[in-house]
Amino acid sequence: MALTRSQTRTVTRIFWALSLSVVAVPFVFPFLWMISSGFKSATEIFGQLSLIPDTWRWGNYIEVFTYQPFARQYFNSIYIACAVTGITLILSSLAGYALARMRFAGAGLLMLFLVSALMVPEEVTILPNFFLMKWLGVMDTHVPLILLPVFGPHGVMATFLMRQYFVSLPKELEEAGKMDGLSRLGIWWKIALPMSRPALAAVAIITFLFSWNLFLEPLVFVSSLSNFTLPLALSNFTDPYGAPLWHLQLAATSLAVVPILIVYLIAQRQIIESFAMSGVKG
Amino acid sequence: MTDTTETTARKPRAPWLTLRRREAIEGWLFVSPTLIGFLIFFLGPLIAVVFYSLTEWNLLSQKSTYVGLANYTDALRDNPDFWHVIRNSVVFAAGLVPLNMALALGLAVALCRPGKGVVFFRTVFFAPVITSAVAWAIVWKFLLQGEAGAVNQMLAGIGIDGPNWLREPNWAMFAVIVTRVIKMVGLNMILYIAALQAVPRDYEEAARLEGANGWQIFRMVTWPLLAPTTLIIMVITTIGSFKVFDHIYLMTGGGPENGTLVLAYYIYEQAFEFFNIGYAAALAIIMFVIVLALTVVQLLLRQKGSS
Numbered sequence: 001m002a003l004t005r006s007q008t009r010t011v012t013r014i015f016w017a018l019s020l021s022v023v024a025v026p027f028v029f030p031f032l033w034m035i036s037s038g039f040k041s042a043t044e045i046f047g048q049l050s051l052i053p054d055t056w057r058w059g060n061y062i063e064v065f066t067y068q069p070f071a072r073q074y075f076n077s078i079y080i081a082c083a084v085t086g087i088t089l090i091l092s093s094l095a096g097y098a099l100a101r102m103r104f105a106g107a108g109l110l111m112l113f114l115v116s117a118l119m120v121p122e123e124v125t126i127l128p129n130f131f132l133m134k135w136l137g138v139m140d141t142h143v144p145l146i147l148l149p150v151f152g153p154h155g156v157m158a159t160f161l162m163r164q165y166f167v168s169l170p171k172e173l174e175e176a177g178k179m180d181g182l183s184r185l186g187i188w189w190k191i192a193l194p195m196s197r198p199a200l201a202a203v204a205i206i207t208f209l210f211s212w213n214l215f216l217e218p219l220v221f222v223s224s225l226s227n228f229t230l231p232l233a234l235s236n237f238t239d240p241y242g243a244p245l246w247h248l249q250l251a252a253t254s255l256a257v258v259p260i261l262i263v264y265l266i267a268q269r270q271i272i273e274s275f276a277m278s279g280v281k282g
Numbered sequence: 283m284t285d286t287t288e289t290t291a292r293k294p295r296a297p298w299l300t301l302r303r304r305e306a307i308e309g310w311l312f313v314s315p316t317l318i319g320f321l322i323f324f325l326g327p328l329i330a331v332v333f334y335s336l337t338e339w340n341l342l343s344q345k346s347t348y349v350g351l352a353n354y355t356d357a358l359r360d361n362p363d364f365w366h367v368i369r370n371s372v373v374f375a376a377g378l379v380p381l382n383m384a385l386a387l388g389l390a391v392a393l394c395r396p397g398k399g400v401v402f403f404r405t406v407f408f409a410p411v412i413t414s415a416v417a418w419a420i421v422w423k424f425l426l427q428g429e430a431g432a433v434n435q436m437l438a439g440i441g442i443d444g445p446n447w448l449r450e451p452n453w454a455m456f457a458v459i460v461t462r463v464i465k466m467v468g469l470n471m472i473l474y475i476a477a478l479q480a481v482p483r484d485y486e487e488a489a490r491l492e493g494a495n496g497w498q499i500f501r502m503v504t505w506p507l508l509a510p511t512t513l514i515i516m517v518i519t520t521i522g523s524f525k526v527f528d529h530i531y532l533m534t535g536g537g538p539e540n541g542t543l544v545l546a547y548y549i550y551e552q553a554f555e556f557f558n559i560g561y562a563a564a565l566a567i568i569m570f571v572i573v574l575a576l577t578v579v580q581l582l583l584r585q586k587g588s589s
Binding site for chain 2 (some may be wrong): 024097104120132155230
């Protein structure tokens, strides 16, 4: 029996939804498994596949905080990410504004210079930076974790993004500001910044996540437990013999991932757009 | 006294601070925080690493001696580890980039038009991108444990006897590549969706009127229009795959039998575990050159494509 047109369409649609669902399994399952295993005992994690624990061990989530200063490490990650984001927003919008809107000798060259820096991986400069930080006496502090992301390739990309956005803003409003006697700084603060909310949001989102997920830098610059950031803390749940404490590690990982996931679910459109914007233009 | 003498007497000299000079000074002031930080924490170190690479310097000996290009010849000629590492990095990139891009394009085509469920699926495929690589690697390390791991339990369910993924060199590389693709593909998917949405509808309509089917439209109209995006994605993804560190560090530690020892991990190991500063610096410069070459090649390709 031949199908009608609308029936064919329905069949195609179901086929699409089914195949996408199958592809989605390795994207979703790790999260579900992680959260459910955080409630299991170490033996049960590998005992069976069921996503529902036999007994819910809420105690895991308390032990996470007593095993190492997890609350402190959590706070470290939050405040470092906020500091990096704040400083990056100010510096990148200042520099981006000047590069987009002000005429001065060397601006073009400077732009080229900065953009070429995007090609240099952090791994290349981390060794001299290690000695620089040692010389400055800031090893095992959070100073390198704030300075390097702000001034590394990521900061350059933020500057570049802001510049691209400022270039596209209409000039007339600025002229009006000039008429009203605003200084350059005033124009930047009172006119340019309020008009660039989408770009600022994009830079803020990717910068926060970038800092939050940083691993190599904390690994190299930080050594004491109370100065750890979350990514380091997560890889540190081992017993004295180096064997992983699975249940604690997964409970801690859930605690680190779930808040970000919730924020993502609420603001997913904005977050995805931010990445699209930075990816296409950076 | 007449008016004219007064005006000539008061004729102002051109002020030093012209509007143009003023703007230049302000411009440099605006960029100076970024520029100074960039010079200190980025350009300075980049120059320093070149000098380090010309020295023999073990942290324990506390002093460095100039050895010329010895570190480079050591890497390129004398040390077989180096070529093993390069081979691993190339295998990683050669496996990851096509897989990532094909999957990203497929998902983007499926999800570029508004419809029921599209937002849901986009959210799902993008979620690993914002998750920290550490969390992702930790969870997959568990899922891929020998017999007890969830992946092998599932495979057993359909009668397949899975390998001990992270303990066998070839399977470990495969597992690392696939889990990395799942983590990062959402980003490329989004870039492709943005590009697909910018494809003018008229072109497709015209092709349809000529009697082209869906596949022909994609091949003859959409795909050529995506070429610039494809190249950009290729640059970003290839460079990203040469820089992969955290994923390897946490899932395999470079093992088993150095089967997943890639360049970024090797540099870290030489620098911060064995403290071979000069050798590590030479490796870093080699990495820089590789990334630079990749970028230049692909920029040239892009120019050729657009002309």
